Structures are given as C-alpha cells and as structure tokens.
Amino acid sequence: MSQKTPIFCTGATGYIGGAVLARLLNHPNRDNFQITALVRNPEKARILNTRFGVNAVLGSHHERDKIERLVEDNHVIFHVADADDHELIKAVLKGLKNRHAKLGVMPILIHTSGAGVLADNARGEYPSKTIYSDLDVRQLKDIPETAFHRTVDLRVVDADERGYARCQIILPSTVYGIAKHALVEAGVANPRSIQIPTIVRASLSRGRAGVVGKGLSMWPSVHTTDLAELYMVVFDNVMENPNKVGHGWQGFYFAENGEHRWLDISNSVGQAMFELQLTENPEPTSFTVEELKKYFEYEEMGWYFGSNVRARGDRGRELGWAPKRTTQDMLASIKPEVAMSAKKP
Template sequence: MRVFVTGASGWIGSAVVPELLGAGHQVAGLARSERSAERLRAAGAEPFAGNLDDLEALHAAASAADAVVHLGFKHDFSDYAASGATERAVMEIFLDALDGTGKPLLFASGIAMVAPGRISTEDDVSPYSGPDAPRGGVEPLAFGAAARGIRPVALRFAPTVHGAGDHGFAAVLAGIAREKGVAGYVGEGTNRWPAVHRSDAARLVRLALADPEASPVVHAVAEEGNPTRKFAEAIGAAVGVPVASIDPGDADAHFGWIGAFFASDIPASSALTRARLGWEPTGPTLFDDLAAGHYSAAAAA
C-alpha cells in the first residue's frame, strides 16, 4: 500500500516508517522542513512538504494514498484548546478525503482519562466528544464516520513512549527533577502510569494497519501501570537527586503543566490488543531505559 504518514519524522513516526517500509509499503511522510524531508529520504520514504495547518495539502495527500496513519499533533500545552482545534480540523479533512473509499485511517490517541481510577480497556469508549474536548474529540468523530466507508483505528498510546532519545513526558519529569534537585511524586505516589517502548509501539502500528478490522481500538501499552512513586525513584537514581512526595496542592507549582497529569491514575490493559493482533512487547521496560542512562542525558540537554 501507499501510506501517508503525518508525524513521520517525530518520535513515534520515525520508528513507524521503517516498520511500514519493511512490510513492503510505500511511505509518503509529511515534512515540515527540509531537515525532516532529508530524514525521510534517508529512511527510504518520500517526503510530502506541508504541515498540519495546510488542510488542502493534507486532503490531496490522503486522497492519493491507500491508507493514512496520522501521528502528528501540535504539542502546545500553553494553548491546548488550539491544538485540539487543529486536530479536529485535520481529522475532518482526512474523513472527507477517505469518504466512501474503504481505506484505513489510523490515528494517534491516548490512554489518559479514558477510565480514570480503573484499568481501561480497548472496549472503553472515549468520553471526550465535541470540538472543545481534549484532542478535539476526534475518537468519536472518526468512529461516527465508519458508516461512510472509512476504516478508523484509534492508536491509544501510553503516556510514556520511552527509549533512547525520548524528549517526551519521562524526559520532562527527569528535567524537572534536575532543575528542582528532587524527583517528586504526588501524594503517596500510588497512582499509575502505563508505558511502552518506542519499538513496540511502532510494531503495533504496523500490525494494526495490516488488519484494521481486528481491533478498532488498540492499546500501545507494555506496562499496565507503574506507580508514580516507583517512577520517581527510578528518575532520582538516574539523575542523582533525592526523592520526595509533593503535596497535591503544590503539584502545579512544582511540576508545572504536567503536574495534574502526573497526579492522575490512568492504568490501561492491552490484553485485547495482544489477543486480536498477536502483539507481544519485547523492548526494554521504562525502568530499563532509566537505568541505562537515557534520561540522565535527556534531562541534562
């Protein structure tokens, strides 16, 4: 298949592209810059110049493809509503481009707050709908279009997609620990965060594309839920700072924008994903990567 990938040069996308190419697909990757285009060419993919605001170009690229894998997202937590509005506009363009074609549309989503306080599963329906919802409420929007001859697959990634070179949430927390001189957790630190290695997440995207009907929702989760106190202890050991509980009332001041998120209890199962797609994570655990020093370097950068 010819697959159009947004976020193709990003953290997850740059691992997904080789997986798709290795499976025999042709890949056209959205490239915001010449640097991104060069990375895609080096990987064996075709760069498609544009960005998530260029809706006309996105429509053309999706129309010319046999499948779309939408991994791009504007991670602007200073204006998350605007990020959500962009995401919804992009999804609407893809749905229009694929209308009536029967083509797969795989799109990045998240585990967070799907079923807070209990272990979420692939059968849980996203509670976020409407244009003002987080990520633009695109999960219900996409599944509502299934009757239009589109095959949507929600790729719910763990909040921590880790590995060497990661500059995501785990690296942010390591950076805060270095800056504050303490690796903190909120309250008792019993709330849980799922995790998955980048290589396992990329392989799952390939499997989901190969059989989009097998599991309309997939959970890219290798570790169901690491207690955040244990997470903080591993960060402290990696960065070389003590570990301490942060009062919930002080979480925002200590952690900044990630405070409320890090205080959330968001465990998730991937049992249905594994059964439906034959996926078994084989990569290092989050604690393996922390012990390997990947986040010590990220925090210092």
C-alpha cells in the same frame, strides 16, 4: 505488477511517528509501499527523500488544504501527530471522505490518541480500582466527552460509522525508551518521549526528584519499539483482511505492557540522580503548586502527572501483538534519561 499501496504519515519526525515510520521502512513488504510524509524541515525532508525513499512533502499542520489533498491521494493514513488538533483531524477526515466518494474504496485511518483519555483527578493520592479493557465497548462509550483527546476520538469514530473510512485508534500509555532506529541516527526523528523526561527535567532543575502528591496513582507503560509493533500488527491485519478486524468502537487499542505508580518513576529518578552525583538525597519530595506551574506549563497539566490510567490492551493481543518490554524495563530506562538530560538541559 500490482500497484503499490499509497501510505501517508503525519508526525513522521516525532518520537512515536518516527518509530512507526522506521518500522514501516523495515516492513517485509516495504517494496510494495509508496510512502509519503509531511515534514516541516527542508533538510529532514531531503534526508527522507534521498536516503530512505520517502516522498517527503514540505508543509505544516496548519496547511489544511494540503493535508486534505495528501490524505485523499493515499489509501492508508498513519495519523501520528497532535491528538488534540480539531482542525487537523477535520482535514484528515475530509480527505478520507473525498477519496471514498471519488474512488468508491474504503480508506484506512490508524489514528493516534492516548491512554490519557482515562485520566482522573487523583493528584497522586490513591490508585484507582477501575481497569479498562479495549474489548469492553460499553466502557469505551462511557468515557465522558470532556476527557483528554476525547472530542477528536469521537470525530474519528463518527467517520467510521458514516462509512467512508475504516478507523483504528491507538492509545499509547507512558511511552519510554531512548529511540535508536535509523531515522534517529540520521537526525530526522526525535529520540525522546514526553512524560518521563518531563519529570526528569523538573527533578534536575529543583535538585531533587519530584513527585505529584504521594505518587500512589497508577499508569501503564509501553516501550517505543513495542508500540511501533502494535501499529504494524493492526496495519497488517487490516490490510490482509479488513472485514475480519474491528473498527470504529471495535477499533480501540490500548498500548501497554504492565503498570507502575508515579512514585516508582520518581524513586528511580531520585536513585539515578544520586548515583550520578546530581543530588545528595535520592528520596523524592512532592512538587509544590508553584512548581507544578513552573515545570508542567500550567497547574492542571502538573496534576495530570498524578492521575490514574488503568487499561489493558487486550484487543491488540488478540490480533497477535506480543510486547516484550515490561515495567522493570521501563524503570531501568530512567537512568539513561537522567544522564542525557543532565548533559543536554
């Protein structure tokens, strides 16, 4: 019998990480995988162990030595945790380096970054004309080191160039859809995203839909199940023929299927609030600076919700990724988000 492929997942109880793990558990080759996940909550760890056959190890992202050992013990790493935690990625990369030195193999890292690495400072005032393709390596290399997520991404690329791991980087855009997979139903994984629910909660709190600036800047979007499928397409291709699949600078994958203006989201929030009798006026108004500070943790994060990110996920499509949900599906998903937030402030 062939040995099972050891796989380690971070962020397994999160929104994206949960979707990825759920998809991995339904993989046709599931019986050939030995899956380990780092989990903080003892009850969630118990459920993963007993109901899903996952080796759930109790621990946190601050336990660097433990993470380093777990990475070293596994051939494939799905890193779906904090994309900006420098100490965490250092522990992951050290584990990969140790595995390569000890066994002489080339472990695989599928790292989660974010399309926010392209975010500008448009503050909702205009749509950018610059569109990135993940097949254009020159464009990717020109992204400034000061960009969101960038320093961690560069560490991952450096590890690939040093030759001790094959590194792929997934860059999700606006991820949407209330997750309904088995891990959510079991109370293990988070069912909700961040961007749209943040705007929804802020709008509900102020009693009227809000938008950053004029809302004219643009972002792409991707449904949570389509995003999880991209991880599987990359994983399957790398496992089948690692020499055929690009890695490092040739291993960036934007996750998107259509784009929207921020105003489109705010209009949909306002209309949903009106239909649910949560506001008397469906038209959104601009957030004030004080509201940006109040609802988005700090002012600059508020302006981020008015930035431009225009990107095309060409590399994943070349590998066979075929996302099904469109921008219209994203807009249709907003009313359920409003209804859920109204019930659970």
